[in-house]
Amino acid sequence: MGAAAPAAEALRLPGLLSAEELIRSADYLVHSQEPDGALPWFPGGHTDVWDHVECAMALTVTGTAVPAHAEAARRAYRWLERTRLPDGGWPAKFRQGRAVTGLREANHAAYPAVGLFHHLLTTGDSGFAARMWPVVDSGLEFVLALRGEHGEILWARDEDGSAGDHALLTVCASVHHALRCGAALGARLGHDRPEWTAAADTLAVLINEHEDLFADRARFSMDWFYPVLGGAVRGVAAKERIRDRWDRFVVAGLGVRCVSDQPWVTAAESSELVLALAAMGEHETAVRILREVQHLRDADDGVYWTGYQFAEQVRWPVERSTWTSAAVILAVDALTRTTEGSRIFLHTWDDTPRP
Numbered sequence: 001m002g003a004a005a006p007a008a009e010a011l012r013l014p015g016l017l018s019a020e021e022l023i024r025s026a027d028y029l030v031h032s033q034e035p036d037g038a039l040p041w042f043p044g045g046h047t048d049v050w051d052h053v054e055c056a057m058a059l060t061v062t063g064t065a066v067p068a069h070a071e072a073a074r075r076a077y078r079w080l081e082r083t084r085l086p087d088g089g090w091p092a093k094f095r096q097g098r099a100v101t102g103l104r105e106a107n108h109a110a111y112p113a114v115g116l117f118h119h120l121l122t123t124g125d126s127g128f129a130a131r132m133w134p135v136v137d138s139g140l141e142f143v144l145a146l147r148g149e150h151g152e153i154l155w156a157r158d159e160d161g162s163a164g165d166h167a168l169l170t171v172c173a174s175v176h177h178a179l180r181c182g183a184a185l186g187a188r189l190g191h192d193r194p195e196w197t198a199a200a201d202t203l204a205v206l207i208n209e210h211e212d213l214f215a216d217r218a219r220f221s222m223d224w225f226y227p228v229l230g231g232a233v234r235g236v237a238a239k240e241r242i243r244d245r246w247d248r249f250v251v252a253g254l255g256v257r258c259v260s261d262q263p264w265v266t267a268a269e270s271s272e273l274v275l276a277l278a279a280m281g282e283h284e285t286a287v288r289i290l291r292e293v294q295h296l297r298d299a300d301d302g303v304y305w306t307g308y309q310f311a312e313q314v315r316w317p318v319e320r321s322t323w324t325s326a327a328v329i330l331a332v333d334a335l336t337r338t339t340e341g342s343r344i345f346l347h348t349w350d351d352t353p354r355p
Contacts, residue, residue: 005167006029016241016290023079025297025304025329026066027301029322035072039322041321041323042320046095047110048094051160051321051323053112055075055113056077057341059076060123061329061339061341064123070123077128078213080112091104093158101159102158103158103160106143106159109140109154110140112178113181113185113225114284116135117182117344118192118344119342129185131343140179143175143179152167153171162300169207169214170226173207175230176200176207176231178196179203183224184349208227225241225242225276228241231279234279239282249262251265252286254308254310255267255270255293263311264308264309266306266307267324269329270293273289275334278346302325306324
């Protein structure tokens with residue numbers, strides 16, 4: 001494709017990634033999008049709502065320069081509108097336009113609030129936000145119906161309607177982020193939801209002071225950095241958390257492990273750590289991590305492989321997941337603050353003028 005439009009020129013890290021290179025990465029998301037608007041893991045793969053929304057956010061970012069990307073993002077959000085269930089949740093997995101399970105996960109129902117607030121901040125399109133508000137409203141109400149006795153969010157609702165029997169730290173950190181974004185979006189649209197802010201406050205206390213309340217998933221790097229990425233752990237506590245577990249998950253020169261006990265780094269976890277570091281103001285360290293994971297970028301078309309098994313020295317799994325390229329784009333946007341939408345990861349939207 002041709003040179004990037006001037007509006008996207010700031011979306012670059014000099015000496016690392018250009019605007020044109022990032023737009024090429026986003027082209028893969030458009031190529032993968034299904035006719036109904038779904039953004040699957042890869043062409044022909046399955047779709048889940050959380051990763052679908054992450055891809056839509058990346059397309060919103062590059063859509064500031066490429067109209068086709070902006071339209072693909074809107075189509076992705078309209079897909080959410082059509083596929084939500086009466087209770088406000090979504091099936092955990094779709095394949096070629098059909099739900100393949102009745103399980104509904106809490107983080108899936110919550111994340112549209114993050115994506116649609118990001119869309120409003122990036123585009124200023126309050127009309128689209130108003131149209132999509134019922135998706136956010138019903139999704140977060142579905143989530144709050146999964147609260148446990150302490151205010152934690154149980155991870156899912158099963159096909160028979162029963163709630164899951166445990167809460168997950170990463171899920172609750174993501175839900176914390178979504179509740180804050182949903183409340184901020186609602187305030188801009190005239191729909192105040194103080195109960196969402198109160199629920200987020202409760203989650204923040206649990207995440208900071210009662211981590212033992214959550215099921216033990218400490219081997220996963222997301223349980224390490226997502227409390228920071230989701231804005232529940234901030235300031236000195238965030239810096240201490242990242243520092244204390246750094247050597248467990250970061251492999252010098254390669255990126256971030258998905259799990260601590262496997263020789264496997266992934267570009268998505270690396271990019272999401274970058275988002276957490278950006279929120280902490282650790283710019284130089286964040287850029288270094290993003291630079292180190294560029295070995296997973298396909299030089300031919302700018303698409304990112306999911307991961308690298310460094311004991312066997314092979315890319316694994318042998319797939320190029322859409323959400324991996326999306327995570328890289330969002331990380332660059334947060335580091336460069338190119339779009340107003342980057343504020344959702346920097347947790348600085350409170351001082352953003354309303355559209």
